[in-house]
Amino acid sequence: MTPDALAAALLAVVTPVAERRRPDEALDLSAADITLERPRNRDHGDWATNVAMKLAKRLGANPRELAQELADGLAAAEGVASVEVAGPGFINIRLEAGAAGALARTIVEAGADYGRNDAQAGNTINVEFVSANPTGPLHIAHTRWAALGDAIARVLAFSGATVSREYYINDAGAQMDRFGASIVASLKGEDKPEGGYAGEYIDELGRRVLAERADILSLPDDEQVRVARDVAYPIQLAEIQASLASFNVHFDEWFSERTLHAPGADGAQSPIDQAVDRLRAQGHVFDEDGAVWVRTTDFGDDKDRVIRRSNGEYTYFAADAAYYLSKTDRGWADKVYLLGADHHGYVHRLKALAGAAGEDPEKNIEVLIGQMVSINGARLSKRAGNIIEMDDIIEWIGTDALRYSLERSPADSPLDLDPDLLRKRTNDNPVFYVQYAHARIHNVGRNAADAGVDRSEFAPELLTHETESALLGALQEFPRVVAFAAEVREPHRVARYLEELAGLYHRWYDNCRVTPLGDAPVEPVHRTRLWVNDATGQVLRNGLDLLGVSAPERM
Template identity: 80%
Template sequence: MNPETLAAALLAVLAPIAEERRPGEPLELSASDIVLERPRNRDHGDWSSNIAMRLAKPLGTNPRELAQQIADGLAGVDGIASAEVAGPGFINIRLDAAAAGALAKVIVDAGDAYGSNDSQVGQSINIEFVSANPTGPLHIGHTRWAALGDAIARVLAASGATVAREYYINDAGAQMDRFASSVLAAAKGEPTPEGGYAGSYIGDLAARVLAARPDLLELPADEQVDVARELAYAYQLEEQKQSLSKFNVDFDVWFSERTLHAKNDQGVSLVDQAVDRLREQGHVFDQEGAVWVRTTDFGDDKDRVIRRSNGEYTYFAADAAYYLNKGDRGFQDKIYLLGADHHGYVHRLKAIAGAAGEDPEKNVEVLIGQLVSIGGARLSKRAGNIIEMDDLREWLGTDALRYSLERSPADSPLALDPELLQKRTNDNPVFYVQYAHARTHNVARNAVASGVDRSEFAPETLTHETESALLGALQEFPRIVAFAAEVREPHRVARYLEELAGLYHRWYDNCRVIPLSDDPIESVHRTRLWLNDATGQVLRNGLDLLGVSAPERM
């Protein structure tokens, strides 16, 4: 019996009680409105509901009296062993062993699909993250945003949303000219220009540019800059793509900022169109030769210039055009994962949404990720002042790095402990979870070798307290995934997996899948193999949501 069927049973019991107390006034309540929670103390049952306290006043009774009526009605429902009233009107519900244990087969039969849910069905979501300048290697901050953004996309997709991972390539600003000048200076053997990019990677790019264009330094000066810019840009962007792919992060869309400024056949750019659309909405005004957007109408701290008096567009204009373009591509909701230095963008993006006629509180979300540090990490030899993604991945491994970055809330500063992440002990969270998964496979291999298979399923035999606790946690997985998607917090999946691993290890210590040598193979052993395999499946599904592997041997 899962939470949905239990909620439906509660609703069925409530309906005649409500009719008796309010004849002719149907209860305006659905099963999805009934909240069921796991009691912290397992002695209080499998599920607890406060529905009696919520409905007592509308039904003209006191909470405990209503709770007792509901509990009495639940007593005769198949699969429910008992229902008791506690405190001011809580109802504690205990499932019988067969109803609780049936979940093991449900999970094994569902396989990779278990945990998927429809809580986000119908939502078309664009999530933009990392979006680094294509002027250098990805660093430790980008690494955190990459892990978090990808994990958020995974839990959203598992909850039924249509999701696109998008990388905005900042390839149209002044930084591209500084980048080109730096590469060109290296190609000429000259010092890095003031405000330029340093590091040996610039020299490496210059060497590649010269190999591709041996005639570079013979070209006119302006052409030298253009050639250096475009070739170095292509090489650096490709390196970023490879770094992300090796980190198990792949984007659906790579959106070039230049696209926003390119003119169509009518000589109009997406930025031009965006300004016109905002003007049509009535939020654009002209002042002192410049064009402004009245963003203070939507909570911004000041109105924003969108086109300067000299005719040049501001960065805000590109931001507006980009936001509108996402909507034109069919995305209802836009999620931006930005670094800690981008707090000012929150009001700006919400103001753009409001000026475009959308709901700033629904159609745009800005998640601000905090800084991450790591003790003992060496600064990049190529870039000189950063810790590179590739160096981190090669040092700690993709699994340990991703998991450690995803198990904490995005808005919390994070300090990684490299010594801990390289340990093969239970105090290393990723090892603890992966080892639990590997142990489920080891149990299954040994069971088959000992003649224990899944030819029989008798859920009523799963009566040990550790089995009840383990089944209770397995039951929670779809709700954990749905909630992680709703609040955009994949760390909830990681923390759940750690709890599940602990429950599995305790079950393993108390319940034998393989009987002792002198004992016969019984129904309980075969049924426990189902429970073992169900736990392995959920651990595997959860790790996949985090982009982390689930090894079968460790």
């Protein structure tokens, strides 16, 4: 019996009780009113609910008396072994072994779809992350945002949302000119310009620019910078894309900032010009001291923002506005921004921007701030200068260990990774612990096949060992863990769940044999346990896939 099925059974008991107690009031009860939780102490049963305490006031009832009435009704439900009332009105529910064990078949038959849910159905969500300037290689902070952003998108899609992964290419502005000037300085053997870029990668780009434009140094100075910038930019962007692909991160949209500044066909306004007009139409734009402002303080910002200076130049906020509106225009009602630790100031201004655009700042935009990550003993990149380059850390630690370790903690918690630990093949290494459980499951399956154990029988009522109850209980939780991780944008909940599941599986493995000992005959319990074994493997695979981590069959 799944949690949803149990909630439905409980609702079938609650509804007539509520109607009898409040015959003149339409309470419109639904499964959402039924909260089920796993008791910390398994002696208290398989599930617990506080529905009686939640509804007692509305029904004018004593919580404990209402709980007993609901318990009496639920005890007759198919698959329920016993129901007890505890404390001020908690209801503890114990399932029959067959009802609990039936889940193993459900999981195996669902396969890769087990855990998929519709909690986010109907939501169209744009998840923007990484978005590093295309002026150099990605570093360790970008690596964390890449892992988290991709995992957030995965759990959202698995929960029914329509999701787009987007990378905003900051390819307009002064940093691009400094990028070009840095390459020219390298070609001339000069010091980098103020605020410019350094490192062997700049020298490499210079050589590639020179190979494509041998005449570059004969051009006027401004033209040299433009040519260097425009030739090197796609080269560097391609390197960024390759780094992300090697990290198992793929984007649906690479959005160029330059397109926001470009005029439309036949001299039409640029998207930035249009954005100013659209915000003005909403009544939140005003003119003062020759500049154009957005009254973002109406929506909680600490000050109003200039969108166009008195000299006619647009500010970065103008591009932010045009970009935000473009997401809405492209059909993305909800926008998730994952920004670095130095972008706290953007939270209020982006939310204010949503409000000024006529949208709900509390619903249509969410800004997640990721904290920095440090790596013990990591050397700065020789190629890129004073950063730890993504490619180097992937090569050092490995994609699986790196992704998993970056995703198993909340985005807003600082991380200090230990590469020596993450490369160990021991249970102290969280990703090894989970992956080893999956590999062990496949080994059990291979041994079972050799011993003649298959899934030709399924007798879930035989699954009575306490470790089987605990393991099946955890398997039931997976869809709800995924749905909640999607709701709160916290994929680390999936990782921590997988670690708990792996531990429960190892304890089950130590106590419950899938293959008979010696020459003992194969019995129905062995075949039934193979279903449990394979169901656990399926859930581990599904969970690891949501984290972008592989599920090896041998280790």
